Amino acid sequence: MLFLDRPGLGFSDRGGPQNAYPDGQADAIAALMKKRGIKKAIIVSHSFGGAIAASFALNHKDMVEGLVFLSPATHPWPGGIEWYYSVARTPVLGWLFSTLVAPPAGLAAIDKATRAVFAPNPRPDDYIEKTAAYLAIRPRAFRNNAIDIANLLEYVKRVSPRYREIRAPTVIITGDADNVVYxxxxxxxxxxxxxxxxxxxxxxxxxxxxxxxTDLAISAIESVAGRKRNLKKLAVEAEARIVVVK
Structure with missing residues (x-):
């Protein structure tokens, strides 16, 4: 299994300007797979990663064994992006905002923000520490992510009509209470x-x-790998175990 940061997030380098777009990031994944001797893989993505996985399937179809999308962001949406992403992406003001404003504001908001991402389900108490969520509010990472998100809307407007070209075995898992990616x-x-x-x-x-x-997501991976899994039945069982915080 190969886990990787998006370029410029986590501890990865940003690379060239092409890495500000999902297809550039898909190309980076393909290059990494080749370097590691991985000829074909099941591509698993979450949220923003959905656009990257779809681009990977379009541009590197011979390297795709299957696709698993978890709450993917793949299509044009109304309303644009949050104001702070628009500010952070600008050349000069963006650097100042990402350096002076985003880190302290992020520290103050990270607990509430991560709980909102999980809502209406409970967020694990140790989620911030275990996932090193604070890495996302470092100036360079925050600005790189803002640029990615700011570029996403126009990108999916252009690329989403091509998704019908995808032929790989595909499972998509989403929640009807997802208020982050509808x-x-x-x-x-x-x-x-x-x-x-x-x-x-x-x-x-x-x-x-x-x-x-989690068990359903794992079963989805196993299903596109060719194992027999009754995903509809497993989805009903997973739904029955969901906890809602009110």
């Missing part, structure tokens, strides 16, 4: 575009299927 805009349209794909919409699930319905 399932009707993204997961539903992605399912309709990819012939033969399986869409699992889980009642009362928020934006974190990787944490809340």
């Amino acid at each position: 399932p009707q805009i993204h997961s539903r349209q992605l399912h309709e575009a990819i012939a033969g794909s399986t869409l699992l919409t889980i009642h009362n699930l928020g934006h974190k299927p990787d944490y809340i319905v």
Whole structure:
């Protein structure tokens, strides 16, 4: 298994300007796979990573064994992006904002923000520490992520019509209570575009299927790998175990 940071996040280098777009990041993944001697793989993605995985499937189809999308962001959405991403992406003011404002503001907001990502499900108490979530509010990482997000809308407007070209075995898992990436805009349209794909919409699930319905996500990976898994039945069982915080 190969786990990687998006370019310029975590501890990875940013690389060239092409890495500010999902197809550039998909190319970086393909290059890393080749360097590691991985000829073909199941590509698993979450949220923003959905656009990268879809781009990977379009541009490196011979390297795709299957696709698993978890709450993917893949299609144009109304309303644009949050104001602080727009500020952070600008050439001069963006650096000042990302250096002077984002870190202290992020420290103050990180508990509430991470709980909102999980909502309406409970966030693990040790989530921030275990995932090193503070790395995301370092100036360089914050600005790189802001640029990525600011570029995403126009990118998916241009690329999403091509998703019908994807032929790899595909499973999409989303929650009907996801208020971060709306399932009707993204997961539903992605399912309709990819012939033969399986869409699992889980009642009362928020934006974190990787944490809340982990066993189902693993079964989805096993399914696209060719193992027999009754995903519909497993989805019902996972849904029955979901906890909602009120």
